[in-house]
Amino acid sequence: MTQGNHSLTDRIKNIVVAWLISSLLFGLLAIFVYVQQKDAAKQSVQAASELIRLELDTQLRNIDRFLKQAEQLNQACDGRTISLMREQVFVNPALSEIGIVDQSGRLLCNSFGRLEPAVQTTEPIKQPGLRYHGPIITDFLQVPAFVLARTRSDGFEVNALLPTSWLSDTLDITRHKNLAFIALLDGDTGVPIFLRGQYTLPLGEVIFPMRDETEFEGGFDDGTQKYIFARPLAALPQLTIMVASDAKQLSTIKPVWLLTLLLLYCASLVGLTMLLNHYDRRVLSSRALLLGAISRQELFNVYQPLVDATTREVVGVEVLIRWQHPLEGELSPAYFIPEAERDGSIQELSVYQIEKALSELRTIVQSRHNFKVSFNVNGYLLTCPDYLKMLHQANEVIPQLTIELTERDVLSQAQIHSVLQSLVEQGVEIAIDDFGTGYSGLHYLQSFSIDLLKIDQTFVASIGMDNLQSPVLNAVIEMANKLDKKLIAEGVETAHQAEYLSRQGVTTHQGWYYYKAMPIHELKQIC
Numbered sequence: 462m463t464q465g466n467h468s469l470t471d472r473i474k475n476i477v478v479a480w481l482i483s484s485l486l487f488g489l490l491a492i493f494v495y496v497q498q499k500d501a502a503k504q505s506v507q508a509a510s511e512l513i514r515l516e517l518d519t520q521l522r523n524i525d526r527f528l529k530q531a532e533q534l535n536q537a538c539d540g541r542t543i544s545l546m547r548e549q550v551f552v553n554p555a556l557s558e559i560g561i562v563d564q565s566g567r568l569l570c571n572s573f574g575r576l577e578p579a580v581q582t583t584e585p586i587k588q589p590g591l592r593y594h595g596p597i598i599t600d601f602l603q604v605p606a607f608v609l610a611r612t613r614s615d616g617f618e619v620n621a622l623l624p625t626s627w628l629s630d631t632l633d634i635t636r637h638k639n640l641a642f643i644a645l646l647d648g649d650t651g652v653p654i655f656l657r658g659q660y661t662l663p664l665g666e667v668i669f670p671m672r673d674e675t676e677f678e679g680g681f682d683d684g685t686q687k688y689i690f691a692r693p694l695a696a697l698p699q700l701t702i703m704v705a706s707d708a709k710q711l712s713t714i715k716p717v718w719l720l721t722l723l724l725l726y727c728a729s730l731v732g733l734t735m736l737l738n739h740y741d742r743r744v745l746s747s748r749a750l751l752l753g754a755i756s757r758q759e760l761f762n763v764y765q766p767l768v769d770a771t772t773r774e775v776v777g778v779e780v781l782i783r784w785q786h787p788l789e790g791e792l793s794p795a796y797f798i799p800e801a802e803r804d805g806s807i808q809e810l811s812v813y814q815i816e817k818a819l820s821e822l823r824t825i826v827q828s829r830h831n832f833k834v835s836f837n838v839n840g841y842l843l844t845c846p847d848y849l850k851m852l853h854q855a856n857e858v859i860p861q862l863t864i865e866l867t868e869r870d871v872l873s874q875a876q877i878h879s880v881l882q883s884l885v886e887q888g889v890e891i892a893i894d895d896f897g898t899g900y901s902g903l904h905y906l907q908s909f910s911i912d913l914l915k916i917d918q919t920f921v922a923s924i925g926m927d928n929l930q931s932p933v934l935n936a937v938i939e940m941a942n943k944l945d946k947k948l949i950a951e952g953v954e955t956a957h958q959a960e961y962l963s964r965q966g967v968t969t970h971q972g973w974y975y976y977k978a979m980p981i982h983e984l985k986q987i988c
């Protein structure tokens with residue numbers, strides 16, 4: 462595949478990935494905004510209802526306060542009683558009349574004056590508390606009005622007339638643009654006593670009698686979808702304030718939000734695509750940099766001797782890579798190996814490294830058949846045919862070829878197990894690098910053909926120190942002996958470490974105590 466093709470397909474892939482991620486994110490965000498807005502719209506309907514309810518409750522409580530005091534009103538309707546009633550009508554704009562009814566239902570007097578003869582009405586209901594009835598039209602007012610009444614302990618009733626026109630202001634729907642109707646209902650029957658807007662009843666749910674706060678969203682008998690909120694009045698729980706709002710209106714996302722979401726969506730789509738393209742370019746450029754370095758021969762091998770501690774003889778080498786960067790100087794593999802593993806150029810790098818090692822080590826391995834040559838390999842490389850071909854060629858030249866894998870590499874890729882098996886059959890030795898730092902069980906040591914363990918430098922460094930690693934070293938050595946595995950100690954830096962390891966039976970050492978990694982011409986001088 463050419464680089465041009467690669468970037469075109471990659472760009473398309475990036476747009477699709479950005480589109481998928483943005484759509485998912487903004488789908489979730491849109492749902493969130495929708496739910497939030499709907500919630501806010503419901504709360505504003507509830508707030509409107511509470512405002513109306515509060516106004517009504519305040520007015521009713523004021524009237525009721527007077528009705529409660531009415532125990533003291535003289536049923537003989539003397540002048541003082543009449544003037545008290547008039548005063549009350551005067552101070553309370555909701556009231557148009559107050560009257561006193563005796564036990565048999567005769568209206569004896571009202572705020573207009575004493576009635577001679579008394580007017581027969583219905584008998585007072587012997588029930589405690591404030592109650593209402595109506596609307597009625599009285600002889601005095603000739604307008605529809607509600608009656609609020611309380612029966613006194615002596616059986617007389619004091620009642621107050623509230624003309625329905627008084628409710629017009631409180632229940633004025635034009636003050637609440639978000640409401641489809643406002644109704645003052647009899648909470649037991651659902652009969653509206655006063656209504657503004659188009660009152661309809663919810664389908665499929667029996668909401669009456671309504672003793673408590675009620676919320677409902679669904680179909681109504683006029684074929685619309687509505688949200689209702691209803692709550693009985695605190696001063697007179699028999700009456701309920703019910704308000705309704707169009708469900709469609711609640712569910713509509715405000716245009717400003719739609720626009721914001723759309724802008725964010727576009728920004729995220731563009732931003733994510735750019736980010737992914739940038740990442741790709743970075744990977745491509747890191748890959749291009751390394752491939753360029755290989756073609757300019759800036760990469761070179763160094764060889765760190767493996768030493769037999771008892772004879773001090775160099776028994777092999779670990780091949781390590783370096784980069785002679787034109788500007789940065791000599792770079793350690795820590796700077797470019799992880800990147801090469803990410804962008805895939807580790808394959809080209811490793812093929813190049815083996816080719817180089819074969820030509821540089823040829824004379825040594827030809828003269829010393831038991832000379833061990835060890836390469837670092839990661840699991841990905843064992844899935845690359847070009848690399849495996851190169852390894853095969855190396856195995857024909859190097860009699861004692863070893864590959865070093867980490868525990869993670871061995872465990873993570875199921876497909877490399879068969880490759881490892883075939884390498885073992887060709888005579889390649891498999892070593893576990895940095896042994897002891899892995900995180901998994903050790904059963905794989907028995908299940909795979911692993912011949913050699915390289916004890917990690919941290920355990921070697923712990924020799925003579927009282928720290929957490931020190932007991933692990935002995936455990937690792939003991940386990941390797943039990944499993945009949947060869948051991949190499951890495952990072953041997955002091956005579957004390959070398960002696961200790963030798964006493965424990967670990968006699969192949971690698972470390973600065975003996976030699977640092979060196980270029981081929983230096984290696985040739987010691988081999």
Ligand SMILES: Nc1nc2c(ncn2[C@@H]2O[C@@H]3COP(=O)(O)O[C@H]4[C@@H](O)[C@H](n5cnc6c(=O)[nH]c(N)nc65)O[C@@H]4COP(=O)(O)O[C@H]3[C@H]2O)c(=O)[nH]1
Pocket residue numbers: 765780781782793794795798814837838839865894895918951952953954971972973974978
């Ligand atoms: N402090 C201390 N360090 C010592 C001592 N003896 C050896 N070392 C260092 O320990 C590292 C041993 O290599 P590693 O564990 O395979 O760890 C290697 C290996 O994982 C990776 N690496 C190096 N070259 C290659 C390569 O050609 N291919 C691949 N795939 N990885 C490589 O980079 C890692 C680091 O390599 P280097 O920097 O060359 O570092 C080397 C070596 O220079 C010592 O006594 N004291």
